[in-house]
Amino acid sequence: MNFSDRLLVWYDANKRALPWRDSDNPYKVWISEVILQQTRVEQGIAYYFRFLDAFPDVISLASASEDEVLRLWQGLGYYSRARNLHQTAREILEKHGKNFPESSEEWMRLKGVGPYTAAAVTSIVFKEAIPALDGNVYRVLARAFALPYNMDTSKGKKQFYQLATQLIDPKRPGDFNQAMMDLGAMICKPSGPLCLKCPLNTLCLAKQQNAAKNYPVRNPKKAVRERFFNYFKITTKDPQGKIFLFIKKRQENDIWKNMYDFPLLETTEDTPPETLFKHPWWLHLFPDEKSFLMEGQVRQRVHKLTHQTIHAKLFQIFVHPENTVLLNKIFIAVDFDQFEQMAKPRLIELLHWDRGEKS
DNA sequence: AAGCCGGGGAG
DNA sequence: CTCCCAGGCTT
Numbered sequence: 001m002n003f004s005d006r007l008l009v010w011y012d013a014n015k016r017a018l019p020w021r022d023s024d025n026p027y028k029v030w031i032s033e034v035i036l037q038q039t040r041v042e043q044g045i046a047y048y049f050r051f052l053d054a055f056p057d058v059i060s061l062a063s064a065s066e067d068e069v070l071r072l073w074q075g076l077g078y079y080s081r082a083r084n085l086h087q088t089a090r091e092i093l094e095k096h097g098k099n100f101p102e103s104s105e106e107w108m109r110l111k112g113v114g115p116y117t118a119a120a121v122t123s124i125v126f127k128e129a130i131p132a133l134d135g136n137v138y139r140v141l142a143r144a145f146a147l148p149y150n151m152d153t154s155k156g157k158k159q160f161y162q163l164a165t166q167l168i169d170p171k172r173p174g175d176f177n178q179a180m181m182d183l184g185a186m187i188c189k190p191s192g193p194l195c196l197k198c199p200l201n202t203l204c205l206a207k208q209q210n211a212a213k214n215y216p217v218r219n220p221k222k223a224v225r226e227r228f229f230n231y232f233k234i235t236t237k238d239p240q241g242k243i244f245l246f247i248k249k250r251q252e253n254d255i256w257k258n259m260y261d262f263p264l265l266e267t268t269e270d271t272p273p274e275t276l277f278k279h280p281w282w283l284h285l286f287p288d289e290k291s292f293l294m295e296g297q298v299r300q301r302v303h304k305l306t307h308q309t310i311h312a313k314l315f316q317i318f319v320h321p322e323n324t325v326l327l328n329k330i331f332i333a334v335d336f337d338q339f340e341q342m343a344k345p346r347l348i349e350l351l352h353w354d355r356g357e358k359s
Numbered sequence: 360a361a362g363c364c365g366g367g368g369a370g
Numbered sequence: 371c372t373c374c375c376a377g378g379c380t381t
Contacts, residue, residue, distance in 0.1 A: 036376040043367065043375085077365025080379070114378045134376045154360075181376050190374065191370065221373085222362085253380085255364065305365050306374085346366065 003144070003200065004169040004176060010199035011179035014186070016041070019048060021178070026100040026125045027058050033117045034081050041185065047076050058098065061089040070259055070343035083258060084112025102126045124174035131164035132177040133157070136184025142216030143188060146205035152219040188212075225308040228269060230276055231262040231351060234292075234317045234331075236324050245339060246324075246331035255305070256345040262314070263331060270311060273298070285330075291323040299354045303347040314351040 001009070015021075018041065020032035031051060035044040051072055055061040061069070066086050073082035088110045092100060101107055103126075107118035119132035131137070138151040141160055149156035169176045187198045193212050195201050206212045234246045247260050265281050276282060277289065286292050299314040319327065327333070334342070344352075 033376065038364090038375055038377055039366085040368070040375045075366070077367085078377085080364065081377090084378085112378070116377055120376065132376075135374070136376070178376085185376085189369095219361095253363090257364090303366095307363070307365090 003167050003203070006199045006203075007179045007183065008169060008172060008175060011175060011182060015178070015182055016186070019045065024125055026121060028052065029121050029125050030100070030113075030117070031085070033120045034085055034112060035076070037081060037117070038078060039076065043076070047073070058089050058092055058100075061086065062093045066258060067343060071341065074259075074343050074349075075346055079256060079259060081112060087111050088113070102128075104128055104130050120177060123177050127173055129168055129170040129173040131161065131168050131173075132181075133160055133164060134181060134184075136181045136188070137164065137177075138216045139190065140180055140184045140188045140200075143193070143206035143212050144200050144204045146209060146211070146215065148217055150218065151216045156217070222307070224304075227308055227310050228267045228271065229310050229312045229347075230265045230267060230271065231312060231314045231348075232265070232317050233262050233314055233352070234319055234327065236319045236321050236327075236333075238321060242335060244333045244335055246327050246333055247339065247342070248331050255308075259343045259345055260332075260339075261345060261348045262351075273315065276315075285326060286323075291319065293318045299351055301347065301350060301354065303350075310347065312347055312351060314354070 018032075020028050023029060032044075032048055035048050035051065054068075054072055055064060064086065066083060069082050069086040070079060073079055076082075091110065092098070101110075102122065104118040104122040107113050107121055108115065113121075116132050116134055119128075119130040122128040123130055123132060138160055141147060141163060142149070142151070145163065147159065147163075149159040151157060151160065164180075167176075183198070183200075187194045191213070195204070195207050195212070198204065198207075201207055206215050235243055236246075237243055245262075247262060248264070249258060249260055250256050251258065263285075265276060265279060267276075273294070277286075294315060295318050296316040299316075301312045301314075303310040303312055324333075339352075
């Protein structure tokens with residue numbers, strides 16, 4: 001038996017039962033593929049169910065607001081996926097008149113759809129014989145053939161792509177692609193691969209060399225950036241005694257774009273409150289140091305992302321309503337119930353609900 | 360080509 | 371702690 005036959009025999013007997021499998025619905029497969037970009041299946045499944053429940057088809061997704069879509073995506077990360085998904089739903093409805101494109105070339109032109117997602121959707125739904133290369137597939141191929149190609153470079157990716165094109169079963173392209181990913185996730189794992197259970201173990205060159213850990217070749221990882229976020233949870237009361245807090249929509253090209261957080265003063269290093277309260281940004285909001293009151297403990301939290309570590313502090317500030325004219329111009333006043341319904345980064349969710357302080 | 364974009368689970 | 375996950379976009 002050749003590579004593909006062994007792989008597919010194994011797949012038929014061992015494939016994972018996943019909610020979007022055996023579906024010929026391009027919308028469902030598309031959503032699942034985008035949710036699973038850089039995201040483990042176990043983490044994505046709950047989001048998949050909630051997303052399809054809220055937006056069962058492309059029309060409902062296109063009809064939603066971006067805020068609603070981001071709110072459903074909250075906690076999953078890489079939020080451009082949600083923004084692009086929403087934008088692309090509207091584009092499909094406009095240009096394709098509700099019908100999805102059927103070729104990977106057309107899919108590639110959609111926002112948020114790259115080589116992997118285009119190939120995955122069209123191979124699974126439309127049986128296009130094009131390989132879908134994700135992290136699992138690079139690892140399986142690199143080990144099986146002891147390939148020295150760097151998967152972080154375009155040249156390296158091209159080598160993997162050409163090989164996969166040779167291997168893919170044109171009769172079952174979707175199953176081939178999913179089988180490669182299942183094998184990578186279940187057997188040919190990044191560390192501690194289960195070679196004894198692998199259907200390819202008799203032909204795997206990395207196993208013969210006992211060198212699975214050397215594959216695939218990748219770029220060395222970069223240093224993590226350190227950032228210092230000083231947040232101010234500014235609250236006030238209206239004449240009826242109802243509490244409002246001031247928030248902001250992040251519109252810069254930075255993390256968490258188009259999601260909501262508290263008024264933020266970012267500094268290049270850890271900065272004591274006395275210094276923050278003399279900062280021009282703060283003095284602009286509160287020229288008079290008696291116009292605000294700091295209450296409660298300062299909440300602190302270290303939030304680690306893949307590429308940056310955020311040292312966050314949350315200062316709780318109370319402001320008398322007569323001193324909120326400028327705040328109302330710069331920020332958005334919401335009550336706590338409204339705030340709960342808005343799309344927030346994980347860090348904000350944690351700071352908001354934190355009890356006491358941590359250092 | 361390199362930099363940027365989240366959060367979480369496994370070891 | 372480190373690694374990396376059904377990647378894609380911007381510069």
